[in-house]
Amino acid sequence: MNHNLSASVSKVEKIILDGIKATGPIPFSTYMQLCLSHPTHGYYMNPSHPVFGTRGDFITSPEISQVFGELVGVWLLSQWENAGRPAAVRLVELGPGRGTLMDDVLRVISRIIPGNSSINVHLVETSSSMRSLQEAKLCSSSRQAKFDIHWHHSVSDIPPSVSEYTMFFAHEFFDALPIHTLQKTETGWHEVLIDANPDYNATGDCQTDVEKPNVLKTTTNSNSRLRRVLSRSPSATSTLLGQSSPRFSEIPIGSSIEVSPTSFRTARQVGELLLGNVKNQEDESSRSPGGCGLIIDYGDDHVFGDSFRVSRMRKVNLHFFTAAAKAFSNHKLVDVFDQPGDCDLTSNVDFTYLREAVEDLVTVHGPIPQYMFLEKMGLQLRLDSLVRAAKAEARKTAIRDAAERLVSKSGMGTEYKVMGLTTGVKDGGKVWPFVKAETEK
Template identity: 50%
Template sequence: MTSKNPVLGTRGDFVTSPEISQVFGEIVGVWLVSQWMNSARAPIRLLELGPGRGTLMQDVLRVLCQFRVVKSAVKEIHLVESSSAMKLAQEKTLQPFAQENNWKLHWHNSVDDIPRCTETYTMILAHEFFDALPFHLLEKTHHGWQEVLITSSDVPLSTLKISKSESLSGSVINVDSPRFKHVLSPSPTAASTLLGLSSNRFQKLAVGSRIEISPAAFKIAYRLGQLVESNSDKSTGCGLVVDYGGEKAYGSSFRAFKNHKIVDVFHRPGECDLTVNVDFAYLKEALSAHATTLGPLSQASFLTRMGIQMRVEALKRGAQSEDRKHEIERGVLRLINLTGMGTQYQVMGFTSSKVGELKPEERWPFVDLENLNTPESPQ
């Protein structure tokens, strides 16, 4: 929330795919263009949730500007952002683009502030947005679902010690005697019972299981489905959700980052990046009420099938030095690394069109290659 506390980049707490390589945003832009070209080609409005410094949107807009007909169709850019500091960074990045092309920039504190508009084609992006939303931690007991809450520790602050240890994921800072601790609620609450029943998948879990559930994520995903919902055969929008997680519920993924290291979630409250894995199956359940979901695919599969290697070769041909060529390669390899970001991150698409009406090329790259006689990437 404050400009003096950098979040992204080398001086911040973590780095995102758009910050690693421009190719990521360019590939996302190509997918959005392909969806629009397969639609009624209506005027375009772009919407991004949690735009960071505006890097992803900038890369996407640069791609859209390469197609004259697409560029002329863009009318508005909507950004959902609650941080004043981030809004200033986004304005600095995107205002030159907007002024040059006479596009209108709008900021919103909530996705609920954005009206439905069936006369425009709405392109939606949510990159590392859902993982930052608040969640409830529930535990299944013989009495039903009960909330895991947080209470203060009895340990005096003066006795707290910080120790460092190594883990497979890098340096981890542990608090030997944290100021807070987890406790189980004495009985089921209205919230725990309601959330425990919010998906049929949760009913099959064994006693003792824990799940991280975000009602905020479900509500927002439901709203995104409404924004692209079509009342006719004409598609009125599409979107991509990119985040780490999978098509399942998680029970112990809650963690914190500080200076690119995993730290205890109770370490320096208010000064660390808090995150939780995204249950994509939960998002799909919310979206499917109004939209068709595609995927999710691993980030590596999405980028590879969308032709990232061809774009890399083009960038290398235009590079001014060998160092720049190596920099391009390193960035892209990091994005598709199968032991890192390539599989940790998932990409899910959604559109207002129905699955039965979509041709294979319209569903690309969210297709089952085993049951489709289609090359690894489109010709």
């Protein structure tokens, strides 16, 4: 059965289909990279996509309430205090969005850190259009007088420092990094690939290393030009990724997992950044003052599979999902093959995988639910202050509603997790609010 190809084909979809026709099925990681980061047509690279805020596909925690960023700033400051208040400080954010979170954090930090202290800001952002938004938000004349702001394409581009205390945070960053989807079989780990749907292909004659691939019947969508297929045999990549965590050996045959080597590598680089990238930390003359960090994302302390797919939901509530990979468009969940490049692709974060990447470099705390982190960091006190300062009753209500959304136990409050990273704190050391919160879970 051949469908009518006159239906709208996105520019990225055409690139993907042409690539599959030339070289065969592609891994999910390649699909995500093309959809999100194609230099001209990728979701984050195309300036025609508003992306964040009520006009775009995201309404993130920092955009909902300033309290979120302020409490992140308070936690970073508390670790800076514990480190002895180093004079030189640098802030590092991955995927800063519109710059709202960094703006809120800087507002808090500038009130506490002495005016004569050196503060550098490093933003990891690949999109030129997003950089423009961040510059407009952060680079006012008053800000430029106190903070030096630098942009980088990756964490590895940030230079090591033995003189600055590093404050790091990443909010909804790791969820957008490319994943590989693997399925465990009796012969090993096979990779789930993306192929052209023969229902839309009159010839269906692509010849590749996965000749006549096994179609995953539960995930084939006849309404899409793309489909999922299972490679006929394990590859070097699928075998290596399947062995990249000791936990994966316990996965039962027939199960699928999402693995992000990019997330592992990035987390590792963050750990090295906090440590100061100094090989000999025993040498007092070259020892870095260290650093701290927060990773905030939706996910949990385990690996995720892909056993359930939802094409569209009116109410965005991630609690209903057992499958990790999903697409957002206008705040609604849609099929991941719907208009590639025009929707955002995300996957739940395996926080244990991140822990495994950095635990020999820094001390890891959590993760704990977002509601627990915010409440323990003083959400109610800050909320009361903002409500008292608001004059209009409508404004007071809006402030309360925004805060409630952040800590809702049927939504963002539990779906989002917070992981802390510190140097200079030995395993088992008490770092608020993680230690007490973990005993209350």
